[in-house]
Amino acid sequence: MGLTGTHSRRQTAAVSPTPKIERKPLIRALTGVLPAERVSAANVDRLAYARDQWARNLLAVRNNRPLVAPPDVVVWPESTSEVLEVVKIAADFRVPLVPWGAGSGVCGGAMALHGGIMLDLKRMNALVDFSATDQLATFQAGILGQHLEDQLNLRGTTLGHFPSSIHCSTLGGWLATRSAGQSSSRYGKIEDMVHSIEVVTGEGRVMTCSRDEEPELLQLIVGSEGTLGVITQATLRLHPLPATRTFRAYRFADTQAGCEAMRQLMQRGLRPATLRLYDALDTMMVGLSDESEENEKPQGLRGLAQRLGRRARVMRGGLRDWALRNTLSHAKWVSKAGERLLPHVGSGCLLIVGFEGDISTVKTEANEAHRLIQALTGVDLGAGPGLRWFEERHAVAFKQSPLYASGSFVDTLEVATTWSKLQQLHQAIREALSQDAVVLAHFSHAYPEGCSIYFTFAAAEAQHPRAEKLYDKLWRRGLEAAVRQGGTISHHHGIGVNKARFMHDEHGPGLDVYRQIKGLFDPKGILNPGKMGL
Amino acid sequence: MPKRTLLKDWVSRVVGAVNTSFADTDRSSYGELHPDVVAWPGSVEEISSVLQTAHDANAEVAVAGSGSRTRERWPKRNNGKRADDQRPRIVLDTSRLTNILEVDETSQLVECQTGLELRHLEEALRRHGLTLGPFPDSIFTSTLGGVLGDPPPLAYSSLRGPLHGSCLGVTTVTPLGNVIATRVAPRRAVGPDISRLYIGSGATLGVLVSAVIRVYSLPETNMARAFLFPSAASALECAREMLAHDMRPARLRVMANEHSAGEVVMKQFPAQAALTLVFEGCAELVELDARRAEEIAAEHSGSELPQQLADHWAERYPDPNPEHLCHAWAPVRHSTAVAAGKAAADVLGNTVHGISYDQFSPHGCHMWLSVPEEVDKERLAEACTSAGLSPRGRRHTHARQHPLTQRLRQQLDPTRMMLSPEWD
Ligand SMILES: Cc1cc2nc3c(=O)[nH]c(=O)nc-3n(C[C@H](O)[C@H](O)[C@H](O)COP(=O)(O)OP(=O)(O)OC[C@H]3O[C@@H](n4cnc5c(N)ncnc54)[C@H](O)[C@@H]3O)c2cc1C
Numbered sequence: 001m002g003l004t005g006t007h008s009r010r011q012t013a014a015v016s017p018t019p020k021i022e023r024k025p026l027i028r029a030l031t032g033v034l035p036a037e038r039v040s041a042a043n044v045d046r047l048a049y050a051r052d053q054w055a056r057n058l059l060a061v062r063n064n065r066p067l068v069a070p071p072d073v074v075v076w077p078e079s080t081s082e083v084l085e086v087v088k089i090a091a092d093f094r095v096p097l098v099p100w101g102a103g104s105g106v107c108g109g110a111m112a113l114h115g116g117i118m119l120d121l122k123r124m125n126a127l128v129d130f131s132a133t134d135q136l137a138t139f140q141a142g143i144l145g146q147h148l149e150d151q152l153n154l155r156g157t158t159l160g161h162f163p164s165s166i167h168c169s170t171l172g173g174w175l176a177t178r179s180a181g182q183s184s185s186r187y188g189k190i191e192d193m194v195h196s197i198e199v200v201t202g203e204g205r206v207m208t209c210s211r212d213e214e215p216e217l218l219q220l221i222v223g224s225e226g227t228l229g230v231i232t233q234a235t236l237r238l239h240p241l242p243a244t245r246t247f248r249a250y251r252f253a254d255t256q257a258g259c260e261a262m263r264q265l266m267q268r269g270l271r272p273a274t275l276r277l278y279d280a281l282d283t284m285m286v287g288l289s290d291e292s293e294e295n296e297k298p299q300g301l302r303g304l305a306q307r308l309g310r311r312a313r314v315m316r317g318g319l320r321d322w323a324l325r326n327t328l329s330h331a332k333w334v335s336k337a338g339e340r341l342l343p344h345v346g347s348g349c350l351l352i353v354g355f356e357g358d359i360s361t362v363k364t365e366a367n368e369a370h371r372l373i374q375a376l377t378g379v380d381l382g383a384g385p386g387l388r389w390f391e392e393r394h395a396v397a398f399k400q401s402p403l404y405a406s407g408s409f410v411d412t413l414e415v416a417t418t419w420s421k422l423q424q425l426h427q428a429i430r431e432a433l434s435q436d437a438v439v440l441a442h443f444s445h446a447y448p449e450g451c452s453i454y455f456t457f458a459a460a461e462a463q464h465p466r467a468e469k470l471y472d473k474l475w476r477r478g479l480e481a482a483v484r485q486g487g488t489i490s491h492h493h494g495i496g497v498n499k500a501r502f503m504h505d506e507h508g509p510g511l512d513v514y515r516q517i518k519g520l521f522d523p524k525g526i527l528n529p530g531k532m533g534l
Numbered sequence: 535m536p537k538r539t540l541l542k543d544w545v546s547r548v549v550g551a552v553n554t555s556f557a558d559t560d561r562s563s564y565g566e567l568h569p570d571v572v573a574w575p576g577s578v579e580e581i582s583s584v585l586q587t588a589h590d591a592n593a594e595v596a597v598a599g600s601g602s603r604t605r606e607r608w609p610k611r612n613n614g615k616r617a618d619d620q621r622p623r624i625v626l627d628t629s630r631l632t633n634i635l636e637v638d639e640t641s642q643l644v645e646c647q648t649g650l651e652l653r654h655l656e657e658a659l660r661r662h663g664l665t666l667g668p669f670p671d672s673i674f675t676s677t678l679g680g681v682l683g684d685p686p687p688l689a690y691s692s693l694r695g696p697l698h699g700s701c702l703g704v705t706t707v708t709p710l711g712n713v714i715a716t717r718v719a720p721r722r723a724v725g726p727d728i729s730r731l732y733i734g735s736g737a738t739l740g741v742l743v744s745a746v747i748r749v750y751s752l753p754e755t756n757m758a759r760a761f762l763f764p765s766a767a768s769a770l771e772c773a774r775e776m777l778a779h780d781m782r783p784a785r786l787r788v789m790a791n792e793h794s795a796g797e798v799v800m801k802q803f804p805a806q807a808a809l810t811l812v813f814e815g816c817a818e819l820v821e822l823d824a825r826r827a828e829e830i831a832a833e834h835s836g837s838e839l840p841q842q843l844a845d846h847w848a849e850r851y852p853d854p855n856p857e858h859l860c861h862a863w864a865p866v867r868h869s870t871a872v873a874a875g876k877a878a879a880d881v882l883g884n885t886v887h888g889i890s891y892d893q894f895s896p897h898g899c900h901m902w903l904s905v906p907e908e909v910d911k912e913r914l915a916e917a918c919t920s921a922g923l924s925p926r927g928r929r930h931t932h933a934r935q936h937p938l939t940q941r942l943r944q945q946l947d948p949t950r951m952m953l954s955p956e957w958d
Contacts, residue, residue: 133869135778135896178723189721195897207938212865214936216734220726228726237897240778267642267751269815358780364822416719418641447720449641449702449748488719495724503724510714510728516945517726520938532725 021072021095021115029093030075030117033085038076038123046070049100049118054108054498055411056471062404063464069111071098071118078123080198080206080232087230088204090117090526098528099226101173102144104165106412107496109177109225113530119230121172127151128233135238136195141172141231157238160187160273163492164394172231178223180452180492182393183273184445185266186356189492191222193237199229202522210235220517225494226528228521242356246366247274247386250378251348255279256423258349259443259451261376263419265353266448268372270365274354274386275446279426280342282440282456283350286385328408328438328460335434351378352386407462409471413478416445416452417487425485426453432481433457437474445491452491475499495532503533538570541591541622545573548583553630561625567596567953569625576630578705578713578743584626585741586711588951593622595709596953597737599629599649599677623953626741628679635744637662643702643718645746648679664749667694668784668814682745683736687863687900690893692777693784693814700748704729706740709947718746735939738954739946756784756814757824758848761836762806766790767872769807770891770899772834774868776811777896779830781823785812785848788891788899790875809836810847862905862914864923866891867898874921878903881917885909 023041030039050070051057060068072095077083090097096116103110112118121142129138135157139148145166152158162181163169173179174190175197187193196210199221207229209217221228252258258277265272278286327334353369355362374380403410413433417425426441433439437459445452457474461467475498479489483505490499504511511533518534521527538556546554553574555561560572570593575581588595631649638644639662646655653674656666673681673689681689682698689697703718716729732740763769769788776783790807811827813820828838866874875889885905893900901923905914917923944950 131867131869133774134867134898136867178721180721180723191721191727209936214939216730217936217938219730222727223723224726237895239896263640269819360822360826361780361819364818368816368818416721418638418643418718418720420638420640445721448750449643450720452721486717488717488722488724490723491719491721492723499724506717506722506724507728508714509708509712510716512712513708513714513728513731513946514725517942520941520945 021093023072026089026093026095026117027073029089030073030086033089034075034077034082038078039073040075041073045074046072049074049103049112049120052103052105052108052110052496054106054111054496055409056468056498057108057111058400058404059409059464059467059471063467065464069113070115071112072115074118074120076120076123080200083119083121083124083200083230083232084204084206086117086119087200087202087526091202091204091524094524094526096529097230097526099172099176099230101142101170101176102165102168104169105173105177105496106493107177107490107498109494109496109528109531110173111497113497116526121170121230121232124232129235130155132156135240136235137238138233138235139171140233141170141175143171145169145171145174152238153241156241158241159193159236160239161190161193162393166394171234171236175222175231175234176225177494178492180445182276182444183356185275185447186271186273187239189445191219194218194222195235195237197221197234198232200232201229202524202527203520206232223494225496225532227518227532227534228527230527242273242358242362244359244362245273245354245356246362247352247354247383247390248366248370249381249383249385250351250353250373251381252277252351252378253348254343255349255426255441255443257377258351259419259422261351261373261378262443262446262451264372264376265369266446268368270369271355271357272353272365272369272446273356274352274389275444276352276389277443278350279441280347280349281338281438282442284342284347285440286350286389325406325408325460328458331437331459332435334438338438348379350381350385352389354386354390403458406460408458408460409467410456410458411471411474412493413455413457413475414452414491414493415455415482415487415489416450416491417485418450421486422451422453425482425487428481428485429453429455429478432477433474435477436470479505497531500531500533538622541593541624542571544587544591545571545584545624548587549573549575549580564596564598564625567598567623567625569596569623571622572625572627574627574630578707581626581707581741581743582711582713584624585707585709585951588624589710589949591622592949593624593951594953595624595626595737595951597626597628597679597683597741599627599680626737628677631679631743634658637664639664642749642751643746644749645744646678647744648682648742649677651675651677652681659749660752663752665752666747667691667697667700667750668753668812669697673697678745678747679742682733682742685734687893690900691784692786692894693782694750698733701729701733701745702748703746704732704742705744706732706742708740709949709951714740731942736954738943738952740952753784753814753820755817755820756812757820758810758812758841758844759824759827760808760810760839760844760847761827761831762803762808762839763831763834763836764806766807766875766889768834768836769809770868770871772831772836773809773891773894773899774896775834776827776830777894779826781826781830783811783823783827784814786810786892786894787847790889790891808839808847810844812848862918862923863900863902864918864921865893865898866901866922870922871899871901874901874923878917878921878923881920882909882913885913 051068057068075086096114098112098118100110100118100120124140124142126140160183162183163179178191180189198208200206355366430439437457440456442454443451461470479502482489489502489506542556555572561569573584628649631647633647635645668691670688673686685698703716705715707713773788788809813823879886888904890902891899
């Protein structure tokens, strides 16, 4: 297959162009440190690694332009010393080196914008050490999330990290992006779970840092998205497998009332493993129904809304494409109508609360939560919606293709702020996006001091480059609103290319400190260039 | 080098004459520092200007809070006088930076300037029904800047983690006078956590001016428990099991007499180990945890000690060690805790007055060795090495001395303007 297509350098104008890469000597050097079968410049491999799961890349694929940013060569090291050798070669040749976990990143972080070496860590997937007594385990960084969790489960433990992408993302990717799982309110985010890491810096040194000895350095490398070093292994804090798990769902009149319940629950010291509040439209899509509700057969507009919600979930094929495109191309109208109608339809907002752990603790915490939520006017919907969510919690990935095929696109934007600013942030971003997109949101990842909001926005535009323009406009508007309201521009997806131009708004002069740190870790600037606004 | 009067003029133009001094009485109140000028800035802008002035004057700057803890360790000056070729020295005293800028009751956050002593902050918080958390009394005489710049090892709770871990954002001024205010959110995924860089770095990378700290509702109730075990091993195993099973005591400590003279505490229980706990929070959970603590202790041959004793230890917690002893401490994992204590005792013999363990998490704890001040320091160092302890026992020593941190300091402060009590 010949390599044709567009090598997009769209958002990287600020980065000085890399000199043309001499591929042959580079490959010769790489095959000097790795077996030939673990070094590839084959077009099929370069195509496979030419993009990650950034939605803008999916637009490119839809428009038959899959070769967004192909690397010159792909390598698959198996050990820290092999990674070290590859980094040294990249430094000697002054070529970019991009760490690749599983490519599930949604911000363009793992794209070889300037070509160079794509370093795939997936062969580094060993369990290095496990201590039941200390509840610590060390894994190589390339292990896939579900494999890691399976290994721990076999030993009676869990990491407690369950991103929707658990089947297609790696430990190294999680650490590099500060990933969050669906049980973060109980177990924290990945940066809370890591005890120590080993990293190969751009200077060509192997460095370890731990929570006990070098906490500051640890928290510099975590979240650096491959710009400071390649994470080669990490020691993680574990928990015993929960003895039990319970769910209960509630309905609230609006997000404000639901958020108040979440806030009080977290500040009371309860530790729910699941705490998710859906806004009215998202509630309609998810569906409120529990068996007990079905029996009640809700009447009027509320019943209609619930039935519509269920319909939307089961609709198939051409009819759905047509309905989707039509709905999305009138996004502004749909949003306005939704705003007016939804409060009267009265489906309200769904809150799912789940606890897991020791039996007596779970029982006490669930009772306490139930008492608190009922006092705050939450209507008990039973276990059904929570159990259904639990069953489908990793299915999100497979719902995107039909939408893209229908000539539309969908993406997610996750922000966070303190409780006192949360409603304004929600309102501002919703308004900013809903002029051109249909917007749903849920509140998850709750902490005693605040919460994240996860927006899903979908819009219709099939044509290139209009689709990309609309896509960029929506992101610009959304993030401008986040910055204006004092929220953070990312809670757990990271920055990559997509949010890079907002890094200055997020950090102010702190970005210069990051640049200086980068200069120390990676003096030749070879690591993942063009990312994070550096 | 500018003359001292000129420097004073420059500084007083920024912070005002009443907030500047070169009187001997003021200058001599900073231990070995002997600055040429003392400045008491009142705002972030003033600090930025003083630092720029210091930079222009090629002066050294030391940041001092009202806490005395840091005062003794500054680099010395001969006879308190500056030689002609020495750089002028400014002390930036933060004792005017005592404002509470915002109490956000909804989000349970407080924004506060770093010169404020924690006991005053705690008093103010209590008026809002809030608290900093279940930390030992001894830390409350420190300023906020003190505990963030050089976190004391005792400022830890098994329920809340280290006090400095509650810091969600900082405003700092870099040595070149740039102001960095990190954005406040419960969690972020926007690259390296720059604010963590300033925590534990003294004032060497920048001056911490204010911080946003997570605070908590005043606990509904609290309850203390104490148990006696036949050995350190059984007490430590019990503590480990409690944490592995979801219990989150506000405080947890094990005091082991097995390898020590036991003079620190519990003389009445030779060769045994005691485990003390305090639970706090919502009544239902506290009661549940206290009940489960009794069950788990019993499974490990622990017998409950009288409530009076539990309450007594809870009150004195976690600093029951007499002042005349010196302490070495370090993190140990559960799997090595017992062996570390034994290894230290083997070297030190009966000079060990106490071995205790606190700062528990499900993954490990900190071990403390208490020995008399006059103990042979070489033997102590040897004992620490064989126990895997750091003899100096300072949490942030490692990170600060890490070559990368040193080089970063070189970059952020190329003229080495900022003085550090420990580094120089
Ligand atoms: C359907 C779907 C659902 C998702 N759900 C979630 C979710 O619930 N929570 C969540 O947090 N995220 C989610 N994501 C986003 C994504 O899965 C995360 O960002 C994940 O952490 C990326 O891991 P990865 O191994 O695929 O990394 P990649 O995409 O390969 O890389 C991401 C970034 O990290 C760098 N990197 C990767 N490995 C290393 C390493 N070893 N050392 C240094 N840098 C490295 C890369 O260079 C890149 O900059 C989802 C994505 C999809 C497609």
